[in-house]
Amino acid sequence: MTVETVFGQQQPEPEPNVPDAKCQAQDYVEPHKDRASRGLAEVYARCRAFDCIRFELPARSHLTGFVLLHASSTIERLFDDHAPMVFKIGFTHNPAFRWANSRYGYAHDPYDRWDAMVILYLASNPHGPAMLESALIDKYGRRPGCRNINRGGDGVKVPAKAVVRTARNVLSDIGPQAAASSKGLKRLAECSLSNAERDAQTLLSKKMKLSLPIPLETLGQGKLNFPVLRLRSWAQFLLDRNLWHILCGLLSPDTDREKAILRGFWAEFQRHSPQHPVFELGLPLEDTVPMVFHGDEGRGRRRQGWLATNYHSIIGRGIQAALDKDAREKKRGRYVKLRCNYIGHSLTNRFGHAGLPKAVYSDPEIFKAVLEDAASEALFMTEHGVFNPRMGTRYMIILNVVGDWSWLHKAGGLSRTYHNMEKAGAKAKAKPKAAAKAKKSKPPKEPVGICHLCRAGQKDVPFEDIYSRQPLWLRTMFQQQPWIAPPSFARLHHPVGEEASIFAFDIFHAFHLGVGKTHVSSCLAMLSDVTAGSNIDLRFEALNAEWKSFKTGLFQPKLTPEFIGWESRSDFPSGSWHKGQLTTDLMRFLEHKFEQTDLSGDIMLQKAAEGTCAINQCLRLLYENDSVFLQPDLARSIAEHGLQFLRRYSFLAKRAHDTEKSLWGLIPKVHAVHHVLVKLLQDAEDGRPSLHPLCFGVQQDEDYVGRPSRLSRRVSSRLVSTRVLQRYLQDAYAKYVSSNLIVPS
Template structure:
């Protein structure tokens, strides 16, 4: 990067400040500015100093320091200037994981250090979903959270610890652990592990309400709103070669460290500046199904689903129940009393002791620590199966002889709707490839990997069903299914972290209505010898949520919103951390350099949000 001033006037302090800001932004690498190497920032600083002279450059704090850095050790030198000298990074120490490989250095940002950082800078309110400190309100929110969580999970040992006086629930923050792979250099996988508070500022809805409701004193919202750098706490980042093949043992070591940190924060906690002790309780481990399987070492998951009719031994697909075994079908979705319900927690899904067994959990129910994710189950799962079949049926109504021509006509209608209703289309065309439907012998299902596309297509399909009438019985049932699941999902997104009995009843009834229609559509398609409305393992997860909500409603108690363990905001955090990793050269210190850059980039966002004050 080269800074050029097109002027004959002497350089002013404002211009000098602008030059330093450009250099600093290169190192912070926010999403709106291209990434740059530290060497490029040093060269830019040197060019500016050469143009204006050292005396003028000294007016801009830090410019001379960056110019004096050695480009051969650019990462180390600029980190000393920005982080150590001027404090332009989160002051969280990097710990190093002891591994068996001398060439593998895995840095960690321990949960206990994050807790001390929050307490030191008076940011504990971020654990309760508040935007500014308010000790009385924070404690009231946490007290209500645990009171409602006790209704949802009364056997949790945290309540026994509170009864013995070992913890104070008004100072215990509920947290989750998340992991997923992003894309690093040359599109290689990059695993990002993080902790985050379960309570947040709510959800950013597309349609703004005309009249904003009054802010409640005791709000319990899911954690989706705000910048992910301020709502997620990085634990570590791993390149694929750091935890696979010959270094596969490192994966378990990292999980053991994460579990140890979670157990420490529940048992010991951290002290604030006033001497009061605060704790954190790991409530759930969240992520897509591959991560749940990998972190849980489960012997039952989607990977063990039946693949052949002749297959005798069926291990099952769910770590919570025995669905998918020879005697219990996972496809049983249209009843409130499925056969798998009596097998909940009946058989452990673990083949060996799990690292997270040290975390406080209900006895003999460690598996419920791993929670399914609404985002991957619905937006990137069942909705793609439903939309694939519905879009195929809608395309057949177009007045053209060829399949491609019918899809072209459907595409034009979709794009017109997007323009009128101000939605992003996300795709150039709807065709056979998008739906994985190259032949009629295949079951159509969406091939996209963007959850928002599922949301927009569901809105389009819903609009078609509302604005048009169809004689086709399958489309009639599909319309009923669409209206039910759209109302169900909207109910979750508009609700708090905990659902009242009436909300649980309404959401569960709508969800069951969708599942009944989906099963009827699959049966009708089978009777007509059409491969439509496929059953895949993810559809089994929806009844798990609905049965639990229905039972909570009947018992007149609060229930945890399935949205509480959804991972949309985590996906944003994964992408940001992965993009930071792409601009760090490959070496033994790569992970430490990535962590350095993350701490500087996160610091800028914490300052922008007003949680930290930039040092003078």
């Protein structure tokens, strides 16, 4: 348990009658003491390295009430000695790391200059410090200078059995008469310890209504007996609770405005894609919400995969960068606003569908059943919709399936993906005799191709011609089906002959976690060669010092050859990080670095600088303009900057190849980026609005995927899918309440 402080005056010397902090701490941690803890001893040893971390602890035998009294009196004394002061109350597993780490440590806080950390309490489990934190924040959270935002204790998770046992203990302590004022305490104490999770879920969800009323349905019988949340159930809930405005990007219900927004969307969509069959279905488009379906794999128990799928509306409340720009320019809001869906909590604007561990969804039959259920629900909502006596009938239509390329490959059963890319390196390493023998035995297979939309990667249709505004693959769009058997989602409504267009590329994964990483890593490798230093480690140390001083964000890992995936000069740098924001930060750093460096003697660095500036401007325009439909002039500007980057990238890849340098590898994701940019340019030249590429971006969905994935690590593995969806609905209920979307009963 810690209190971090910024003192308003110099810290006085301790009074003679105050016991020495080290002696108090040693009562907890020295091996010869009773009930000593090895873990606490390690914590104490690390903290001794910092003069600004000190211990003021109660005696080990003190009860809970005395611990709270001790902590309160210590904080009051700090106020008496140092007021005015800035302070924060919290608990941590590693005080030394929390103080000193370069990512988010108090010693490196860019806003408050913290002077000291006072440790008030040590324990070998987190539950006592969590309750103490909550009690102290409740008491001191309103004092001037407090930096606490949350109420405390929210970081600790316990099993349902522990909750039931605690409820029984409290009930026995205070008695039934005092417990009668609590509506749930007595009923929680009556839950069975042997089936605590089941009984607690029944109590919280069904009796106390502390969960969203979305029923769990099953995929089928036997091996398909797994739960899902159906789209029609979500739609009925949103309609009955007057929450349809969430799907239209509004903060509060407004039926007329909701209808106007949906009419505006479909009017623009008809200009964008007049051949889409949605306009032949006879639907009331002012009551029809455009949706997408997303899937991805998170990390579950023991680092095993966890499949999380969800639906969400294309229309939302915007992108933060665009809202900030509008605020700076003092733009007035519009009645009919069509913005991308990036603002708000993922528990309120993403609607869960399924959650399965890898051991389950690796079964093709089960995985197919999940996709079949999602597609069937999409068709039901398009053909039948949901009805409410006050609101009428409302519909949804799934326009696209989105996610990273791996997910598109699995969900579509695609036979043409990045998996089919020819690996020239493997051919070069083959033994000459073996290669000659193989050549005589049978002719080489024709390359299958890497793209489900076109024939790029096949013979005479290179995907590497990213320098072209009219690549050869453009004439091969939708010529061949990208699957052996049609997937479930091929039943969704789509333009005739363009079933593959249902599966949309995601610019976030294609660039920030693909081409951008390769470009950044290659630039850093090139810069290291022109940086002062007698060896590569010293040169990267110099680059790292500049990177740290740039201060782009809280997460700034050290720049090393291993970090950029360049352990030897024969390796193509590809980046070892998995955070898209880090690619953005490094791209900005590179632009700054290139501006400060004389590049006149190196044509490759000149082209790298031009490409970096071009793609930064392209992404800046994308994120600062969050309208669902981009008008032709803006779409053309975005496409031109992006294509300029690809031309520079192509030049650098060829020059590196010609000079025998392993830099700027032509990975398959360059083709995905090329597709997105050429589509924008085509729409602009035809004079029609473009559907914003970020409508298919998945940053917000990545946040959603992490939530059930973490829940899967905290529940029993026996009924993991059921327990995860139950707890997800409880978490979502709490977020709906805190967001003032529903009023608790």
